[in-house]
Amino acid sequence: MTMAVFLLKWGLFIVMCIPMFLQLKVTLEGLYVQTILTHHYKSQSRQLAHKYDSSRMKVDHLNVKLGTNTYDPDPFSQIHKGNISGQEHPQKENATLLMLVRNEELEGALESMRSLEDRFNKDYQYDWTFLNDVPFTPGFILATTAMASGKTQYGLIPSEDWDRPDWIEDNKFTKCMNKMKEDDVMYGDSVSYRNMCRFNSGYFFRQELLMDYDYYFRVEPNVGYFCDLPYDPFKVLRERKAKYGFVISLYEYENTIPTLWDAVSEYIVEDNGRDVQMDRNYYGFITDKSQVGRFLPAVESNSDYNLCHFWSNFEVGDLNFFRSEQYLNYFNHLDSKGGFYYERWGDAPVHSIGASLLLKDEEIIHFDQISYCHPPFYSCPTAMYGRLDQRCICDSENEFSIDIRPHSCLMRWWKNGSGKHFIKEG
Secondary structure (H helix, E strand, C coil), X not given: CCHHHHHHHHHXXXXXXXXXXXXXXXXXXXXXXXXXXXXHHHHHHHHHHHCCHHHHCCCCCCCCCCCCCCCCCCCCCCCCCCCCCCCCCCCCCCEEEEEECCHHHHHHHHHHHHHHHHHCHHHCCCEEEEEECCCCCHHHHHHHHHHCCCCEEEEECCHHHHCCCCCCCHHHHHHHHHHHHHCCCCCCCCHHHHHHHHHHHHCHHHCHHHCCCCEEEECCCCCEECCCCCCCHHHHHHHHCCCEEECCEEECCHHHCXXXXXXXXXXXXXXXXXXXXXXXXXXXXXXXXXXXXXXCCCCCCCCCCCCEEECCCCEEEEHHHHHCHHHHHHHHHHHCCCXXXXXXXXXXXXXXXXXXXXXXXXXXXXXXXXXXXXXXXXXXXXXXXXXXXXXXXXXCCCCCECCCCCCECHHXXXXXXXXXXXXXXX
């Protein structure tokens, strides 16, 4: 075979093999993309996906609760002792959930119970105590008992604790009430509302069903709890030796309490430092009218009282504080002035002023991680991961999220109360 023929045959062979080589090249490139290159990119993607896990606080493996706010870049470096998450039967305090409610408010009562049971009490099964100035109906008792995870009990308020006392002058009372109605004062023409405010100010803690308890958690119909409670507020009070806890603080309507501060001032003078210790109490919170941040007080008052009060439709408190001689002296002085009926003094400013005057530093707590709604206002955690962790269903940017709005007193509390704290209870 000549060299020319050999080369011709090899040339023809190569020409015939070129399509095969091209197909093999495409196949090998496809395998490279599908295996080696894809694995490389997947590996890089996984690395990038987890590169910032620490700053994102992806800690699903830790059985802890996130705070609503924190300045700690690694808040899980030390797991707080006492975390009750995951405990099958957390320890209960000597406490009850307390609702003053009418039979016709059953639907609203069940809504509030369902919310608090789902968010908190299903894990603790605290007792429910219901109070009414008339007997509860069998239907009310049946429905609320079915909704509660703990024991339920029902109390009839004695007439002497609820109704207008005999020493209130009929003519003066009628005249004052009619005047408030003409002036369009909120609940200005309501007798039952006045009864309720006086009862909540000075008589709820005297009811027989509450005598064996140390703490109460006030619940009203038609309220809601937007997040899981991250701790037991009763436990927080006991461990911190505190007497009173709140969530929302607002300004009171001055036309409901025109002479309340006059009565308080008389009480302070008569007390003469025996119970009211100005160097240790929260007097500044209820009297400071200076600018806080960008805000001056939302309303101008006509007395030294700046109208700030704890919104008492949510409160967790020590019943022994209200039963104390100190608080009873304070309440009895106010009650003797007749302002619960001649005006329309509310239990919120009465409780708030009493607690601010009589309690010492650190004995009042702001529960910053409890999200609570009493229409139209609510509180909501501002930290996104706090809301996610506590399964919140609220918008902290909404205009009705009250905490740092001009008509909230919370910033004034941070300045003159106990400062800004983050309760890191489990």
